[in-house]
Amino acid sequence: MPVAPADAVDALGFVLGRLQGLLATVSIVAVMAAMGTQLTRGDVRRTIREYNLVSRWVLANLLAVPLFAVLLGAVFALPNSIRVGLLLVAVAPGAPFIPQLVAITGVNSHEAVRLTAALTIVATVTVPVLVAGTLALLDLSTRFAPWRFLVPLLVVLVLPLVAGGVVGDRRPALADAAARRLTRLANVALLGALVAVVALDFGGALRVVTALFGTGALFVMTLFVLLTILVGWFTGGPTAENRRILALGTAGRNVNIALFIATGAFPATEADASIVAFAVVMLVVSLLVTWYWRRHPLSGETESGGEVTG
Template sequence: MVEATVGGIVDFTTTIFVLSTMLSMGLELTIGQLMDSLRKRRLMAKSLVLNLVAVPLLAYLLVRILPMEAGYTAGFLLIAMAPGAPFGPKLAEISESDIAFASGLMTVLGFVSVVTIPLTVALLMPGDVAADPLGIAWLVFAVQLAPLVVGLVIDIRSPLLASRLYPPIQRLSNFSFAFLIVLLLVVYIDEMVLLVGTGALLVSVVLVGAALLLGYSMGGPAQDTREVLATTTAARNAAIALFIATTSFTDPNVLTVVLAFSFIGVVASGLIAGVWRQRVPR
């Protein structure tokens, strides 16, 4: 009974976090930012290939080279398959990079991931892992794409209303995220400790490092866009990955690895964004 109650709280908090995060993204983004990002066609194409193809394939190769228990493998692949970090614009703000491109890229990835996440799950998830690609597609549509579109529509039709709604919804996103992290740490602290020696932390560090390097090298000639692509690619979309892990998988190891990877990705990206902030002004 207690476990069921705790599980329900985790599911509810995760849902609130994802819905408020995606809605706030839609309310904040302007059509101008989205169009400016789309006009950078070559850079956008490379960004999509890196986030949607290269990172999931690299994750798949890593788990083939360094095999792990099925639940750890599923969690690692799941977070690798989830592009479009909601933290992208915030990381760009920290590094004083191209915030408009970060917002546009995050939105484009949010749209296309409705198709790519279930597709990569079907193609790359090991056969011994129970996963429902169609069910995951519906989840991604319902909790990621739908609120994002609602936010965009509100912003287009009534910018004043969007500006009024954004602050409280953004605060709800921040508070629910903080509460969720604390809750997950309390509930899964024993499982987190057990990750040591499983290989899950090692492959997470390797993938985050590779994503940073690849993003920086493929981010075009401008320093601003290099930094954005590096941090956005490395952080991944913890929001949707946590939601899928809590609602579509019964093995707690899946959620544990998603949580661990999210910490590593966000912390590493945040630290390097802080380093870039200290660069000599151009």
């Protein structure tokens, strides 16, 4: 019996939806494991000890950045799909590419690894709570249940990070090789997840792109990234090196986590397509800032390779 075209489309949509979720999960697990291999016990102790610096990391990423997203979404009256997507990236700190951008500027990239790892662990608990809180504040009706994501986020974020740390501590040579392969896997999986988002609902993605230009959302996203860079710079600490690290750290939102939440909690919306659009804007703006800072290296601190202080 021949398969009806509508059934074939539904089946394809089901497969693409599952594939998107799988690829997003693989990308998160791989990047967290790779990050774990670069951390040591000393890094953990130092991060706990530097509570002044860590508190600035957390407040900038988990208070100021989501607040900007809420305010910009309200002031510019963004469509719900774009507003939800912006909120999801705003509450998801710790983009895995932050250390690479920091390294390009010539600043201590290992400090950026510590920053990203610390923010990601905190995000395990805060992301579900912040998503639920901001959606309730904006009176956006969804079936989002934050407790449903606590255990999955622990599994895909914290456990791979710890496992990578154990391997890095006991088998450093193996960890170096594994980190390179895991990073490649994470990048390929994330790219596949982004492509699947567009393929899953090309019409929805097209509507989001149209809305980006028609409603000024593209300008809002660009403004949002610039504001996050500014808040990171002003709260980053006593040195220019501190400030550059946190500026890129607040601008780099974790698209992997945002897609993970969007796939599980907002499957009937176009939030995932707006996350893809934001990812492009975020990368472009962050790379431009990184290029500018590379052309204007820090004198003294960067050349000496001094450590970042709290």
